Amino acid sequence: MYIRTKLKFVSCHRMPERSFFYKGKQFPLCARCTGIYIGYIAIFIFAITLTYLPLLWSLLLLFPAVIDGLTQAFYHRESNNILRLITGILFGIGLSSLGAILAKIISNFIIHIF
Numbered sequence: 001m002y003i004r005t006k007l008k009f010v011s012c013h014r015m016p017e018r019s020f021f022y023k024g025k026q027f028p029l030c031a032r033c034t035g036i037y038i039g040y041i042a043i044f045i046f047a048i049t050l051t052y053l054p055l056l057w058s059l060l061l062l063f064p065a066v067i068d069g070l071t072q073a074f075y076h077r078e079s080n081n082i083l084r085l086i087t088g089i090l091f092g093i094g095l096s097s098l099g100a101i102l103a104k105i106i107s108n109f110i111i112h113i114f
Helices: 002-008 031-039 042-049 055-060 063-075 081-113
Strands: 019-022 025-030
Touching: 019 031, 019 081, 025 031, 031 063, 031 081, 042 081, 055 081, 063 081
Parallel strands: none
Antiparallel strands: 019 025
């Protein structure tokens, strides 16, 4: 119950100290989510080359962002935007790779059915 309540109110997207600024304008997302979107670019690389990272590496890339976010939420630790950006990029790459793995599994399944 406590975890659900705590995570429900975690909203850092418009907090100036957790966002980047460009030419005086604040980004609409926090530094971590900006990194995640940058990491999503890897899906194009995986799709074009028809490759992906091994499953274990894909899962391991998710952990830095999860650990950074949870330690901030539950231990009142303050991260910095560069760390948030880097862990977000790793998370985005990991999710992109997991998406490529899932796409391969689904395509193999479809090919074997027909």
